[in-house]
Amino acid sequence: MIAMNRDRELLAAFLATLGAEQPRIPEALLKAVSEVPRRMFVPVDVDDPYEDRPAPIDCGETMPGALAAVRLAALLDVEPEHRVLEIGTGSGYVTALLARTALHVTTFDRYRRLVERAAQRFKQLGITNVSSFFEDGREGYVAGSPFHRVIAHAAFPAPPRQFLEQLSPQAVMICAIGPGDGEQTLVRLSKVGSRFEREEIGRVRYQPLAFGKAEVL
Template sequence: MTAGGPEEDDPEAGLAERKMRFLFALRSHGVTDARVLTAMERVDRGLFVRGIFAARAYEDMPLPISCGQTISQPSVVGLMTQALNVGPRDTVLEIGTGSGYQAAILAQLARRVYTVDRWRRLVREAQEIFRRLNLVNVTAMAADGSFGLPDQAPFDRILVTAAAEDPPGPLLQQLKPGGIMVLPVGQSDTVQHLIKVTRGTSGFEYEELRPVRFVPLVEGLGNE
């Protein structure tokens, strides 16, 4: 009989090792903001990945979730969060709840997080995790994210986790002066780019950050 590996001999030590590699991967991909790294260390990605992919929760890769969607690559989550530059008094709108992982990280950094998704099932599953984590500053709801949340606007920060051909007008208008929006822009079957939009006193400033690939931003509610 051969001895098992260190993760088989001590599962807790193995988990700690995977989490350490996880944080190292974030830093090596340019996630250097201490607050963002701390938030991502606090939020266990393993809670947001189910089924056969759960064992890969701490790898730096996107993974499938319900409704044909994905949980984003952790380094991309970190870079988007870092670019958003969330302050402790900020109110944040997230378009595309997905697994709830990104919203849970934002909840560590902001005063209030609103997150919407077109898939009711994803919203229900994310709400359950938020309750387990006692994230009382997150409000999740099923809605057409392309129109934002006008009743709660304006927002200090807006994060979009699905790609549009152009930044949606309603979201731009719901951004406070001085506010920041981070989103992928481009057609779903071509190269997309992560864009940082800052609302200044005389208009919007755009900064291209890096190439990415996200699911498309789709209008309307899903069937699940």
């Protein structure tokens, strides 16, 4: 009970921090943050689930800090009728936030363990509008297209044009562009006709998008 009360206090403080963000965090996303207990997604030894620093998860991967995760979701500007494609399920926290604000989320991860554990969390939370796949997702998902929003938690060497035909008009994609061995630029790519318009968000360090399923995990 003490731990639950403390998490409520930490959530209240985090929501207050989000309320001061500029640009403003959409109300639907703030509601999603309040409904999705981040404690379910972070490692058991994390004292404050809403701290803003990356946390290690299974399979040698990491999940973004709480503020970074919400900012990523906010950049997508998801509407209730949107279909979202996510490359890199990870813990499933960002997936869950998007599912609370979108019509449907299709999410891919190359690690079976991450896919299965995230799916268990979605079930516990009563989230039924997520389709999870054990694949790398590097070519998108033609069968589920067109998508209104795409987020890839990975770096591409150049804007990933393979996604263009799977996007609806005026669709948006968030990803990192740059070399796999250093800093990259987080970008917001907007589909305009048969090309992307690029808006640079900031500097990040993402892993390059890996090829194929993980053989062991």
